[in-house]
Amino acid sequence: MKALIAMSGGVDSSVAAYLMKSQGFDCIGCTMKLFDNKDEQISQGKTCCSLEDVEDARSVAFRLGMPYYVFNFTGDFDKKVIDNFINCYEKGMTPNPCIDCNRYMKFDGLYERAKVLGCDYIVTGHYARIEKHGEKFVLKKALDSTKDQSYVLYSFNQEQLAHTMFPLGELTKVQTREIAEQNGFINASKPDSQDICFVPDGDYARIIEERTGKVYPKGSFVRKDGSVLGEHKGIIHYTIGQRKGLGISAPEPLFVLSINPHNNTVVLGSHEDLFCDELYVSGFNWISGETPRGAFHCNAKIRYRQKEQPATVAPLDNSRIKIKFDEPQRAITPGQSAVLYDGDVVLGGGIIERNDYEQI
Amino acid sequence: MIYADNASTTKMSITAINAMLPYFDNIYGNPSSLYAFGQEAKEALEDCRARVAACLNCEPREITFTSGGSEADNQAIISAARFGAKKGKKHIISTAFEHHAVLHTLKALEKEGFEITLLDVHTTGLVTPEQVRDAIRDDTCLVTIMFANNEIGTVEPIKEIAEVCREKKVVFHTDAVQAVGHVKVDVQEQNIDMLSISAHKFHGPKGVGVLYAKKGIPLTSVINGGAQERGKRAGTENIAGIAGMTAALEEACKNIDENAAKTIPLRDRLIAGLDKIPYGELNGTLEKRLPGNVNFCFEGIEGESLLLLLDDKGVCASSGSACTSGSLDPSHVLLAIGRPHEVAHGSLRLTINEEFTEKDIDYIIEAVTDVVTYLRNMSPFWRDLVNGARPHVFAK
Numbered sequence: 001m002k003a004l005i006a007m008s009g010g011v012d013s014s015v016a017a018y019l020m021k022s023q024g025f026d027c028i029g030c031t032m033k034l035f036d037n038k039d040e041q042i043s044q045g046k047t048c049c050s051l052e053d054v055e056d057a058r059s060v061a062f063r064l065g066m067p068y069y070v071f072n073f074t075g076d077f078d079k080k081v082i083d084n085f086i087n088c089y090e091k092g093m094t095p096n097p098c099i100d101c102n103r104y105m106k107f108d109g110l111y112e113r114a115k116v117l118g119c120d121y122i123v124t125g126h127y128a129r130i131e132k133h134g135e136k137f138v139l140k141k142a143l144d145s146t147k148d149q150s151y152v153l154y155s156f157n158q159e160q161l162a163h164t165m166f167p168l169g170e171l172t173k174v175q176t177r178e179i180a181e182q183n184g185f186i187n188a189s190k191p192d193s194q195d196i197c198f199v200p201d202g203d204y205a206r207i208i209e210e211r212t213g214k215v216y217p218k219g220s221f222v223r224k225d226g227s228v229l230g231e232h233k234g235i236i237h238y239t240i241g242q243r244k245g246l247g248i249s250a251p252e253p254l255f256v257l258s259i260n261p262h263n264n265t266v267v268l269g270s271h272e273d274l275f276c277d278e279l280y281v282s283g284f285n286w287i288s289g290e291t292p293r294g295a296f297h298c299n300a301k302i303r304y305r306q307k308e309q310p311a312t313v314a315p316l317d318n319s320r321i322k323i324k325f326d327e328p329q330r331a332i333t334p335g336q337s338a339v340l341y342d343g344d345v346v347l348g349g350g351i352i353e354r355n356d357y358e359q360i
Numbered sequence: 361m362i363y364a365d366n367a368s369t370t371k372m373s374i375t376a377i378n379a380m381l382p383y384f385d386n387i388y389g390n391p392s393s394l395y396a397f398g399q400e401a402k403e404a405l406e407d408c409r410a411r412v413a414a415c416l417n418c419e420p421r422e423i424t425f426t427s428g429g430s431e432a433d434n435q436a437i438i439s440a441a442r443f444g445a446k447k448g449k450k451h452i453i454s455t456a457f458e459h460h461a462v463l464h465t466l467k468a469l470e471k472e473g474f475e476i477t478l479l480d481v482h483t484t485g486l487v488t489p490e491q492v493r494d495a496i497r498d499d500t501c502l503v504t505i506m507f508a509n510n511e512i513g514t515v516e517p518i519k520e521i522a523e524v525c526r527e528k529k530v531v532f533h534t535d536a537v538q539a540v541g542h543v544k545v546d547v548q549e550q551n552i553d554m555l556s557i558s559a560h561k562f563h564g565p566k567g568v569g570v571l572y573a574k575k576g577i578p579l580t581s582v583i584n585g586g587a588q589e590r591g592k593r594a595g596t597e598n599i600a601g602i603a604g605m606t607a608a609l610e611e612a613c614k615n616i617d618e619n620a621a622k623t624i625p626l627r628d629r630l631i632a633g634l635d636k637i638p639y640g641e642l643n644g645t646l647e648k649r650l651p652g653n654v655n656f657c658f659e660g661i662e663g664e665s666l667l668l669l670l671d672d673k674g675v676c677a678s679s680g681s682a683c684t685s686g687s688l689d690p691s692h693v694l695l696a697i698g699r700p701h702e703v704a705h706g707s708l709r710l711t712i713n714e715e716f717t718e719k720d721i722d723y724i725i726e727a728v729t730d731v732v733t734y735l736r737n738m739s740p741f742w743r744d745l746v747n748g749a750r751p752h753v754f755a756k
Contacts, residue, residue, distance in 0.1 A: 071664060116665045
């Protein structure tokens with residue numbers, strides 16, 4: 001069996017490659033070049049896709065005796081990930097580009113390449129599991145709940161699951177590092193990547209302004225009743241639930257409640273105003289390929305670093321669903337993903353809509 | 361394995377290897393040393409300088425040894441720019457399809473306030489002397505145009521362009537990395553003021569090159585330190601590399617006609633074979649072309665996939681220009697000759713030499729034809745072209 005290993009140059013995908021090789025797969029290593037960072041000052045070791053990471057990946061592939069290639073996906077990444085990221089902020093939402101990247105780059109683009117190369121499987125270093133239950137493939141959380149990455153993988157369909165392997169799904173990070181050290185991988189102690197790869201310094205607003213050439217106009221911070229509290233520096237600078245960096249002095253702490261591109265306002269309010277129990281999700285992908293007939297109870301997660309919460313889910317038309325949590329949740333953020341779980345099994349996920357969808 | 365990427369680098373010739381060997385263990389002295397042992401190395405160095413000069417038809421003191429073509433390009437352009445700027449001249453003329461060693465140096469100068477004009481290279485991949493004449497202004501300090509293009513192999517009318525520059529009293533530099541050792545280069549006969557060479561493109565070693573600068577053109581040092589190379593290039597000389605390069609250059613120049621006579625029919629056989637693949641086209645004119653260069657664009661193909669599968673069939677080829685990460689960007693050269701983006705992505709460069717056989721060529725033709733067919737069969741883009749949902753770029 002032939003496997004195409006997506007190698008970022010980090011420790012996880014290197015160990016994934018090693019595990020596949022030791023299981024006797026005929027392996028090809030590859031790194032996707034997603035964007036050009038040669039003009040930008042990238043802080044070392046914090047993101048993937050830099051030239052050093054390519055060298056690290058190449059070195060590991062060489063050590064494991066597998067052919068290694070770099071694929072240029074910069075054009076697709078621009079169109080499908082970065083443009084969407086910008087678009088989302090312009091609509092007053094907060095995107096999660098890693099999810100789009102997994103969907104469009106790793107499991108669409110790479111899938112095409114794997115076919116060309118005659119590979120049976122795509123392999124990544126994600127912490128998640130794929131199992132076959134009867135005729136269906138299921139995506140499950142990693143055994144190590146502290147590293148579980150199933151949240152960013154909900155866009156899988158059955159065919160992709162059938163041709164994907166996550167060799168780290170049953171390991172802990174400590175075990176992964178041990179395997180890397182035992183094998184003398186140069187990246188064994190490399191830190192995990194944290195930031196959005198194309199926004200290495202965290203200043204995403206600058207990246208958006210540079211790419212679009214636009215200046216996002218200043219506008220008003222308002223209360224729910226419309227009374228003006230001050231001036232904001234452009235809507236793309238804010239996200240729901242944000243408290244720091246508002247530059248407003250008020251007797252009580254203020255939080256961003258909503259962002260309204262149609263009148264260029266950012267609504268502020270109290271901490272308790274942030275809580276809400278209902279949301280709508282669009283573009284929902286049911287991993288089983290089948291939409292449940294009626295409402296049911298399960299767990300839902302509305303951001304990466306959050307424990308799932310019990311909720312009632314009602315499938316609607318046009319790949320939408322409605323989620324009603326048992327308890328109100330803090331800062332439900334349009335643009336982020338809502339992912340449903342039945343125990344360890346990922347049912348599917350989609351993008352949280354704005355609650356004033358019609359107004360845009 | 362068939363190595364068809366000789367524009368990228370070449371195998372060293374036995375002559376070149378043998379010429380290097382004495383300098384690793386016998387004559388290993390430092391040419392800058394006072395004692396006789398070092399002087400032996402110094403003599404070897406100067407002997408090489410004279411022999412390289414003879415190959416180019418210039419004087420030994422007009423030769424500066426560098427670490428390769430990129431350094432020579434950098435130093436040539438920076439020197440001419442600084443020389444011009446002293447006289448208030450800050451305009452440079454070049455072309456859109458130069459090597460990045462030239463383009464990126466120009467970009468850096470642009471940031472310093474130089475004005476850069478990039479001439480159109482037309483669909484043929486050729487610049488005309490008239491274009492250069494029209495572009496030269498009173499404040500032009502340098503014209504830099506490559507002798508032969510590294511991707512599509514077109515050979516520019518250097519003598520005529522240089523003649524215009526001489527008449528207008530503008531310094532003329534040419535990046536001759538792909539040309540030297542493959543087509544005749546004579547700096548006097550061709551009116552060239554500055555020229556860059558890289559040894560590993562003509563069966564010499566990597567990491568060594570030459571900058572020729574006509575006397576009277578002051579060089580700016582880009583690597584500072586000791587006074588080697590008359591103070592124009594610091595660093596202990598790479599004697600072994602220089603000796604290898606010199607031997608390789610002499611050999612290549614001596615056999616230039618014979619090699620071309622062997623290579624050109626093979627190149628044309630390859631072109632004819634690949635031309636049979638539908639919806640593909642040769643890039644660059646056939647008439648003014650390096651003996652070993654073949655470059656095609658195929659519709660509905662991704663260059664990257666093409667190379668992967670050719671690698672699998674034992675054919676080493678390239679697409680676009682090799683870059684440090686080993687990934688491929690849409691070639692600026694193909695965009696410069698007017699190929700649309702999607703076609704520029706589907707390019708294939710095969711660069712052969714005199715050692716190829718007809719059998720090798722036929723194997724490549726078969727491999728490329730098979731791979732193109734295979735990839736098209738699984739490409740949705742190609743399906744769109746076939747069923748008319750998307751228009752073809754090429755007529756056939």
